[in-house]
Amino acid sequence: NAGVTQTPKFQVLKTGQSMTLQCAQDMNHNSMYWYRQDPGMGLRLIYYSASEGTTDKGEVPNGYNVSRLNKREFSLRLESAAPSQTSVYFCASSREEIYEQYFGPGTRLTVT
Amino acid sequence: GDSVTQMEGPVTLSEEAFLTINCTYTATGYPSLFWYVQYPGEGLQLLLKATKADDKGSNKGFEATYRKETTSFHLEKGSVQVSDSAVYFCALIPPGAGNKLTFGGGTRVLVKP
Numbered sequence: 001n002a003g004v005t006q007t008p009k010f011q012v013l014k015t016g017q018s019m020t021l022q023c024a025q026d027m028n029h030n031s032m033y034w035y036r037q038d039p040g041m042g043l044r045l046i047y048y049s050a051s052e053g054t055t056d057k058g059e060v061p062n063g064y065n066v067s068r069l070n071k072r073e074f075s076l077r078l079e080s081a082a083p084s085q086t087s088v089y090f091c092a093s094s095r096e097e098i099y100e101q102y103f104g105p106g107t108r109l110t111v112t
Numbered sequence: 113g114d115s116v117t118q119m120e121g122p123v124t125l126s127e128e129a130f131l132t133i134n135c136t137y138t139a140t141g142y143p144s145l146f147w148y149v150q151y152p153g154e155g156l157q158l159l160l161k162a163t164k165a166d167d168k169g170s171n172k173g174f175e176a177t178y179r180k181e182t183t184s185f186h187l188e189k190g191s192v193q194v195s196d197s198a199v200y201f202c203a204l205i206p207p208g209a210g211n212k213l214t215f216g217g218g219t220r221v222l223v224k225p
Contacts, residue, residue: 004155031211042116042201042215043156050210058212090155094211099144099163101213103155 002026004104006091012110013081021076021107023091030096032074033058034066036087037106043090049074050096081111114139114206116216121199124222125192133187133219135176135202143204145169145178145185146213150199159187159200197223 007022025032030051035043045058047066055066063085065077074093078085088108092101119134137143144163148156160169165180176187185202202216 033212040120040217042203042217043213044215045212048212092155096211099146099161099205099211100158101156101211103157105153105155 004091004093004102006089006104006107008107009105010108012112013078014112015082017081018077018079019081020078021089021091021109022073023075023104024073025091025093025102026072027093027095027102028071029093029102030071031094032068033092033094033101034064034074034076035090035092036060036085037090038087046076046089078109081109083111085109086111114143114204114209114214116202116204116214118200118202118216118219120217121220122222123219124224127194127223127225128191129223131187131189131192131196131221133200133202133221135185135187135216137183137185137202137204139183139204139206141207142180143206145176146203146205147174147176147185147187148201148203148215150201150218152198156201192221192223194223194225197221 033048034046049068091104094101146161147159149159160171162169162178168177203213
C-alpha cells in the first residue's frame with residue numbers, strides 16, 4: 001500500500017517547455033487534488049477532481065491543465081512553462097465523505 | 113473570501129518547552145478546521161481537526177480548540193521533542209465547499225536538544 005505517489009521528484013524546465021506531473025493513489029479514493037506550495041503562502045489549490053471523469057478549477061488554475069485518467073490517476077500538465085510556475089507541487093486524495101486528505105511526497109519544479 | 117492567518121516563523125524552542133502556534137480564520141458560517149504537519153522532505157499529514165465550535169482536536173500530544181467567538185484554532189503542545197521539528201499548517205473547509213482546503217502560510221518550528 002503505497003498511498004499517494006508522484007513522479008518525478010525533481011524537474012528543471014526551460015521557459016516555454018511542457019511537461020506532465022503524474023500522480024497515482026491506491027486507496028480507492030474518489031477525490032484527488034493538485035496544489036502548489038510557495039514560501040510563506042501555504043498550499044494553493046490548482047485543480048481538483050471530485051470523482052472519475054470530473055475536474056474543476058481551484059484557486060490558481062491559469063497555465064495548467066489536468067486529466068483524471070481513471071480513479072487512480074490524476075495528472076497535471078504545464079503546456080508552456082513560465083518562471084512563475086517554479087514551485088513544489090503536491091498531489092492529494094481523499095474519500096468523498098471524509099475530510100482527511102492524503103498527500104504525496106511532492107515534485108520540486110524549477111523553470112529557468 | 114475565506115482565509116487563514118498563522119503566526120510567521122521560524123519558531124525556535126528547546127526540547128520540553130511549551131509550543132503555541134496561533135491561527136485565526138475568516139470564513140462564512142462555521143468551517144471545519146484542521147492542522148496539518150509537514151516533516152522535512154515529506155508531504156503533509158493531518159495532525160488534528162475540529163468540525164464544530166468548542167470541539168477540541170488532539171493527537172500526538174498536540175491540541176487545538178475551535179473558538180468561534182475569537183475565530184481561532186491555536187495549536188499547543190506541552191512538551192516538544194526534537195522530532196516535532198516541522199512546518200505546521202492551519203487550514204479550513206468552509207460550509208458547502210466540498211473537500212477543498214484553504215491553507216494558512218505555514219509556521220516552521222525548530223526544536224533544539
